[in-house]
Amino acid sequence: MNLNTLKLSTLLVALLGTTLLAPVYANAAPATSAPATTQQAKQAPQLPKDLKWISNPDLPLFASEKAKRGGTLNLYVPSYPLTMRTIGPDSNTAFRSYLMDNHPGLLGIHPNTLQPYPELAEQWAFGKDGKTMYFRLDPKATWSDGVPITADDYAFLFEYVKNKNVHAPFYSNYYTEKIVNLTVYDKYTISLQSSDALPEALLIDRINLQPKPRHFFKNGIGKNYIREYNWKAEPTTGAYYVSALKKGRTIEMSHVKDWWGYHNRYLKNRFNVDKIRFSVIRDPDLAYRYFEKGELDVFNINSQKLWFDKTNSEPFQKGYIVKSMLNNEVSVGASGLWLNMVDPLLKDSEVREGVAYAINFESVIKHVRHGEATRQNGFGTLVGAYATPKDVGVKPFSPVEAKKHFAKAGYNTLGSDGLLYNKQGNSLQVTLTYLSPRNTADVIILKEQAKKAGLDLELKLVDGSTGFKSLLEKKFQMAYLSMSSGLYPAYRQYFHSSNIVPQTNNFFSFADPKMDKLIAKFDQASTVAEQVKQSNKIQRMVMAYNCFIPGTVSQFTRAAHWRYVRLPDKVGTAQSRFLFDESGLDLGLMWIDTDLKHEVLQAKSEGKTFPKMTHLSTQVIGQ
Numbered sequence: 001m002n003l004n005t006l007k008l009s010t011l012l013v014a015l016l017g018t019t020l021l022a023p024v025y026a027n028a029a030p031a032t033s034a035p036a037t038t039q040q041a042k043q044a045p046q047l048p049k050d051l052k053w054i055s056n057p058d059l060p061l062f063a064s065e066k067a068k069r070g071g072t073l074n075l076y077v078p079s080y081p082l083t084m085r086t087i088g089p090d091s092n093t094a095f096r097s098y099l100m101d102n103h104p105g106l107l108g109i110h111p112n113t114l115q116p117y118p119e120l121a122e123q124w125a126f127g128k129d130g131k132t133m134y135f136r137l138d139p140k141a142t143w144s145d146g147v148p149i150t151a152d153d154y155a156f157l158f159e160y161v162k163n164k165n166v167h168a169p170f171y172s173n174y175y176t177e178k179i180v181n182l183t184v185y186d187k188y189t190i191s192l193q194s195s196d197a198l199p200e201a202l203l204i205d206r207i208n209l210q211p212k213p214r215h216f217f218k219n220g221i222g223k224n225y226i227r228e229y230n231w232k233a234e235p236t237t238g239a240y241y242v243s244a245l246k247k248g249r250t251i252e253m254s255h256v257k258d259w260w261g262y263h264n265r266y267l268k269n270r271f272n273v274d275k276i277r278f279s280v281i282r283d284p285d286l287a288y289r290y291f292e293k294g295e296l297d298v299f300n301i302n303s304q305k306l307w308f309d310k311t312n313s314e315p316f317q318k319g320y321i322v323k324s325m326l327n328n329e330v331s332v333g334a335s336g337l338w339l340n341m342v343d344p345l346l347k348d349s350e351v352r353e354g355v356a357y358a359i360n361f362e363s364v365i366k367h368v369r370h371g372e373a374t375r376q377n378g379f380g381t382l383v384g385a386y387a388t389p390k391d392v393g394v395k396p397f398s399p400v401e402a403k404k405h406f407a408k409a410g411y412n413t414l415g416s417d418g419l420l421y422n423k424q425g426n427s428l429q430v431t432l433t434y435l436s437p438r439n440t441a442d443v444i445i446l447k448e449q450a451k452k453a454g455l456d457l458e459l460k461l462v463d464g465s466t467g468f469k470s471l472l473e474k475k476f477q478m479a480y481l482s483m484s485s486g487l488y489p490a491y492r493q494y495f496h497s498s499n500i501v502p503q504t505n506n507f508f509s510f511a512d513p514k515m516d517k518l519i520a521k522f523d524q525a526s527t528v529a530e531q532v533k534q535s536n537k538i539q540r541m542v543m544a545y546n547c548f549i550p551g552t553v554s555q556f557t558r559a560a561h562w563r564y565v566r567l568p569d570k571v572g573t574a575q576s577r578f579l580f581d582e583s584g585l586d587l588g589l590m591w592i593d594t595d596l597k598h599e600v601l602q603a604k605s606e607g608k609t610f611p612k613m614t615h616l617s618t619q620v621i622g623q
Contacts, residue, residue: 044184044185044186045183045185046185047189047191048127048134051125051134052125053125054116054123054125056115056116056117056118057118057265059115059117060112060113061265061266062568062573062587062589063268063269063270063568063589064269064567064568064569065269066566066568066569067270067272067566067568067591068272068591068592068594069255069273069274069591070272070273070592070594071273071274071275071591071593071594072273072276072592073277073297073298073565073580073581073590073592074279074295074296074297075277075279075296075581076278076280076281076290077094077251077278077279077280078280078282078284078287078463078464079280079464079465079466080247080248080249080251080280081093081095081096081465082466082469083230084099084229084230084233084234085229085230085234086234087160087161087166087168088166088167088168088226088503089167089226089503090469090472092468092472092503092505093464093465094464094583094584095251095278097585098240098276098278099234099236100236101584101585102238102584102585102586102587102588103236103237103238104119104141104210104237104261104267105119105208105210105237106120106121106124106207106208106209107124107204107208109204109575110266111573111574111575111576112573112574114487114575116204118138118264118266119237119261119264119267120137120138120141120210120211121135121136122136122137122138123135126200127191129193129197130198130526131193131195131197131198132192132193132194133203133207134189135189135190135191135192136189137149137150137151137189138188138260138264140260141260141261142260143213143215143216143235144235144236144238144240144241144256145213145235145241147213147215149211149237150187150188151184151187151188151190152184152187153211153212153214154190154211155182155184155214156211156212156213156217157209157211157212158182160212160221162175162176163225165221165222165223165225166225167226167503169499169501169503169504170493170499170503170504170505173498173499174492174493177195178194178195178196178206178523179192179193179194179206179207180193192209194206194207195524196523196526197526198526199526199528201487202488202528211237216235231247238256238271239256239261239270239271239588240253240254240255240271240276240585241253241254243275248280249279250277250278250280251278252275252276252277253276253278254275255271255273255275270587271588272588272592273590273591273592276581279296283437284437285437288306288310291560292315292321294320294562294601294604297561297562297565297592298559298560298562298565298579298580298590299559299561300558300559300582301560302554302556302557302558302559303438304368304372304373305368305441306560307558311323316560316612317609317612318604318609319563319609319613320562320563320604320610321560321561321562322560322562322563322613322615323559323560323613323614324558324559324560324567324571324579324615325556325557326556326572326576326579327555327556328555328556328573328574328575328576328577329383329555329574330383330485330555330574330577331380331381331383331386331485331486331488332376332380332381332485332553333482333483333484333485334379334482334494334550335376335380335481335482335551335553336361336376336481336548336550337355337478337480337481337548337551338471338478338480338481338507338508338548339352339355339478339546339548339549340474340476340478340479340507340508340509341510341547343477345430345477346430348409349546350405350406350408350409351405351406351409351411351428352545352546352547353395353405353546354402354403354404354405354411354453354455355402355430355450355478355546356402357398357399357401357402357453358399358402358453358455359395359397359446359449359450359549360445360446360449360450361375361397361549361551361552362375362397363397363445364446364551367445368445369552369554372554373552373553373554374552374553375394375550375551375552375553376550376553377389377392377394378392378539378542378543379494379538379539379543379548380483380489381485381553382485382535385529385532386488386489386531386532386535388535388536388539389539392536392539392540392543393543394543394550395543395546395549397449399452399453399454402454403453403454406420406453406455409422410422410423411454415427418451418454419454419455420454420455428455429455429456429458430455430456430457430458430478431457431458431476431477431478432446432447432458432459432460432478432480433462433467433470433471433476433477433478433479433480434459434460434461434462434467434480434481435462435464435479435480435481436464439480440461443457443459443480444459447459467479471507472502472504472505472507473503474502474509476507479507482551484577488531489522489535489538491518491519491522491535491538492519493505494507494508494510495508495510495515495542496510496515496516496519497510497512497513497515497516508547508548510545512541512545514541515538518534518541519538521534522534522535522538557572557576557577557578557579559578559580559582561580562597562600563596563610563613564592564594564596564597564599564600565580565591566590566592566593567580567589567590567615568589571615572589573589576589
């Protein structure tokens with residue numbers, strides 16, 4: 001599940017303040033929804049006079065001028081989301097990516113150069129303190145329901161996340177500690193202040209945010225908020241809004257008519273389809289059959305089994321379906337086994353270390369990944385300056401070492417079934433929860449290999465949304481899970497003791513004052529070099545605790561798609577996580593050629609064929 005589809009390192013930003021034309025308010029100040037008074041307007045603070053405004057109007061474009069508007073993109077989701085809310089209980093699911101992630105925030109980040117470009121903010125400037133950024137909002141920007149986006153919507157964000165009825169402890173805590181001030185200068189001008197001085201790229205990463213639509217919550221955030229708004233999707237800043245729901249079956253998102261974003265050169269030729277229709281298909285094998293029949297338009301086939309073994313059927317041979325692959329350079333979130341350290345068995349450090357040695361991901365790479373993947377070198381796969389050193393302490397598969405640690409935990413008797421037992425006659429068993437049938441091949445191998453160390457992994461497949469809820473509530477022993485990542489590491493949400501409460505991403509229930517201090521140093525570091533230093537210390541501590549067991553990673557993205565679903569000539573960008581928005585809106589670079597769709601479907605009905613075709617890496621072959 002992706003938080004992917006959630007990119008928390010760019011979303012965890014904060015604005016505590018009050019209303020339009022109000023003076024500066026710090027985190028300690030109470031929020032109010034009262035309209036601004038004339039006296040407040042007179043007291044409105046003045047912008048520094050020496051600001052150097054930036055707009056970056058000439059960065060290279062990355063969307064295709066060949067893109068066409070129109071058509072419906074048919075996708076599937078393995079489970080129906082539990083809510084349309086984007087924050088609060090049950091909201092942190094894979095589908096949230098479509099509701100929140102990659103809709104415009106203040107700034108966009110160029111996917112090849114990593115430079116900022118304007119989105120909701122037309123211009124921005126950096127304060128001399130290294131903590132503050134100033135933004136001039138685009139007056140043409142509107143919510144998907146047509147209401148203008150103003151500074152008041154940014155002020156409302158803090159009122160929202162700090163409201164106890166929202167039940168968002170992580171957001172409330174982060175927005176209190178990491179962003180300390182919002183200043184509203186006028187209807188379209190604001191500044192945000194970080195608690196720490198940071199390098200410019202990291203300051204943008206912390207402060208870049210999406211607002212909340214005050215007008216949508218006409219009656220405020222009351223005690224019945226969770227129930228009242230559970231199925232009411234908010235207006236978005238982006239090109240799509242939720243237009244139809246059939247609970248448990250389908251979700252439709254429609255394109256905003258005359259979307260404001262198309263006057264921005266960086267948003268042109270993106271988010272091109274008129275409608276995205278999601279159908280719930282719980283079995284991925286069944287979903288793939290629907291795809292081959294043409295009832296789904298694209299299918300993520302990062303799975304080596306699909307790419308190598310399932311793409312020689314008639315639709316591929318006749319050229320109706322095409323394969324595309326792109327090597328990318330993205331940071332990849334932590335993927336592997338997550339251990340709940342408050343579990344009676346797994347709170348024993350010797351048991352956790354034994355489990356770490358009993359897990360054989362190399363066998364998964366060989367037998368399931370066709371040798372294409374590598375093992376993650378720590379908590380996530382970081383790129384650039386943040387790349388994790390090889391000596392952070394990832395445990396290799398070793399049944400001998402595993403049994404040594406299990407013996408120290410009291411499991412030193414080998415039964416006739418090959419499992420270890422303690423003096424009480426209890427076998428060494430851990431329940432491994434996983435959220436998708438597509439991971440079944442992985443966990444079966446892990447189970448077989450773990451038995452060599454005397455460990456029994458009881459496999460438990462749970463529906464994605466329901467299963468992830470149990471993880472957020474810390475009601476599991478061990479889970480096979482993948483999380484998304486932003487450009488830079490984000491450790492606080494996973495390891496800080498303030499987040500051991502339910503409904504946070506500290507799945508481990510990790511609480512150690514030493515880790516809290518490291519995270520504080522990481523967050524407050526004013527240079528990249530200092531952040532990297534603290535990041536490596538955090539990585540080593542995570543591996544020493546054996547609360548996370550790194551899984552596999554592949555630095556590419558692949559998909560199959562009907563021939564009429566098109567991509568730019570270069571397929572994607574360095575930061576393209578997906579090609580066809582099949583797992584999140586991502587950059588919205590694909591489009592549907594409706595004329596070609598008619599041609600393909602007619603050829604299919606008449607038995608005519610097209611040349612078989614595969615798009616590879618950064619160049620499209622055969623066009």
